[in-house]
Amino acid sequence: MKHTIEELKEDVEVTYGCLGNEDDHLPDILEILEKQLPKKLNVEVVKDKGIFSGTFYHCPNCGIQVFNRDWNKYCHECGTPFDWGD
Numbered sequence: 001m002k003h004t005i006e007e008l009k010e011d012v013e014v015t016y017g018c019l020g021n022e023d024d025h026l027p028d029i030l031e032i033l034e035k036q037l038p039k040k041l042n043v044e045v046v047k048d049k050g051i052f053s054g055t056f057y058h059c060p061n062c063g064i065q066v067f068n069r070d071w072n073k074y075c076h077e078c079g080t081p082f083d084w085g086d
């Protein structure tokens with residue numbers, strides 16, 4: 001699986017070059033591809049006077065809190081795929 005925009009860009013450019021499509025479609029396609037790439041979650045470590053602490057994850061796109069890594073391959077709010085960075 002491709003993981004970087006650069007790699008995807010190369011594929012798209014090659015594919016579209018072969019098909020002879022106009023270049024002005026490329027930004028749209030890249031934008032779509034970019035949205036489909038897994039994104040790292042925003043990590044928030046909370047330490048509150050030793051009473052309450054924990055690590056919280058937030059969607060990098062919409063900021064909603066994500067609770068369980070096994071259940072959340074995608075954001076249920078905005079559909080962004082998550083990269084949990086194993």
Ligand SMILES: [Zn+2]
Pocket residue numbers: 059060061062063064075076077078079080
């Ligand atoms: Zn989201």
